[in-house]
Amino acid sequence: MSAEVPVAYYLVLAAILFSVGVAAFLIKRNVITIFMSIELMLNAVNLTFVAFSHMWHQIQGQIFVFFVMVVAAAEAAVGFAIIIAIFRTRQTLNVDQINLMKS
Amino acid sequence: MQLALFIIFGALAVAGALNLLLQRHPINSALSLVVVMMSLAVLYWSLGAEFLAAAQVIVYSGAIMVLFVFVIMLLNAGEEEHTTGSRAAYIVGFPGAAAIFCILSFVFLSERKALGLTNLGGQLNSGLSNIAEISTVLFTRLLLPFEVTSVLILVAILGAVVLARKEQ
Numbered sequence: 300m301s302a303e304v305p306v307a308y309y310l311v312l313a314a315i316l317f318s319v320g321v322a323a324f325l326i327k328r329n330v331i332t333i334f335m336s337i338e339l340m341l342n343a344v345n346l347t348f349v350a351f352s353h354m355w356h357q358i359q360g361q362i363f364v365f366f367v368m369v370v371a372a373a374e375a376a377v378g379f380a381i382i383i384a385i386f387r388t389r390q391t392l393n394v395d396q397i398n399l400m401k402s
Numbered sequence: 403m404q405l406a407l408f409i410i411f412g413a414l415a416v417a418g419a420l421n422l423l424l425q426r427h428p429i430n431s432a433l434s435l436v437v438v439m440m441s442l443a444v445l446y447w448s449l450g451a452e453f454l455a456a457a458q459v460i461v462y463s464g465a466i467m468v469l470f471v472f473v474i475m476l477l478n479a480g481e482e483e484h485t486t487g488s489r490a491a492y493i494v495g496f497p498g499a500a501a502i503f504c505i506l507s508f509v510f511l512s513e514r515k516a517l518g519l520t521n522l523g524g525q526l527n528s529g530l531s532n533i534a535e536i537s538t539v540l541f542t543r544l545l546l547p548f549e550v551t552s553v554l555i556l557v558a559i560l561g562a563v564v565l566a567r568k569e570q
Binding site for chain 1: 404405408412415416419420422423428431432435438439442445446449450451453454457458461462465466469470473474476477479482491492494495496498499500502503506507510511513514517518519520532535536539540544547551554555557558559561562563564565566568
């Protein structure tokens with residue numbers, strides 16, 4: 300027995316994960332959690348790449364996901380360095396209190 | 403088989419994402435993000451991308467999430483507190499995210515017939531394996547971008563070291 304799943308369901312799952320990531324990005328106040336929701340959105344987009352790659356029987360979508368992973372790893376390293384630098388100067392992780400450029 | 407895998411791990415991914423949204427402590431959010439990434443790895447595998455499934459486990463839940471947990475522990479991040487700014491984000495955030503979700507799923511479900519069905523194994527059993535295909539493309543046609551990513555990672559390492567260095 301092999302029940303097949305429509306590709307559209309994978310895309311809808313990715314849409315759910317992406318919009319939860321958007322909501323978390325807007326609602327969360329901790330800068331680390333905001334960073335996590337960016338990773339969640341990247342993962343949701345990766346799922347659409349893999350689903351389309353499967354649909355078209357093309358390998359390029361998976362290569363694109365590979366490059367997204369590399370860039371995400373580099374971004375995580377730089378982002379955490381910035382977070383640590385912010386924490387060292389401001390002693391807080393709350394984004395509402397990081398408002399030096401606002402005034 | 404594929405439908406069962408999709409339902410179980412799709413539900414697990416959505417539950418993990420919602421748990422990330424609802425938890426107040428960053429370490430709980432980080433651990434639920436690990437659940438999302440592991441279930442996405444299973445979904446990649448069910449779509450015939452076994453190299454990416456392995457890379458997802460190794461890179462994302464292995465390297466990046468360990469970095470997340472490490473930084474949370476290092477900075478001793480506690481529970482986040484409510485402020486006036488976050489209440490405005492609640493009012494704008496939930497309808498905005500719901501609107502994005504509605505538009506995307508409307509488009510996907512209305513094009514459902516054109517998008518077709520997935521068939522597990524149909525792509526895999528035909529000749530080359532997935533990893534051989536990926537490496538053939540990556541090391542012949544896309545060799546220059548692949549080498550450029552190593553420079554990118556080197557620059558990222560240098561940037562991280564410079565940014566996180568203590569001021570003298």
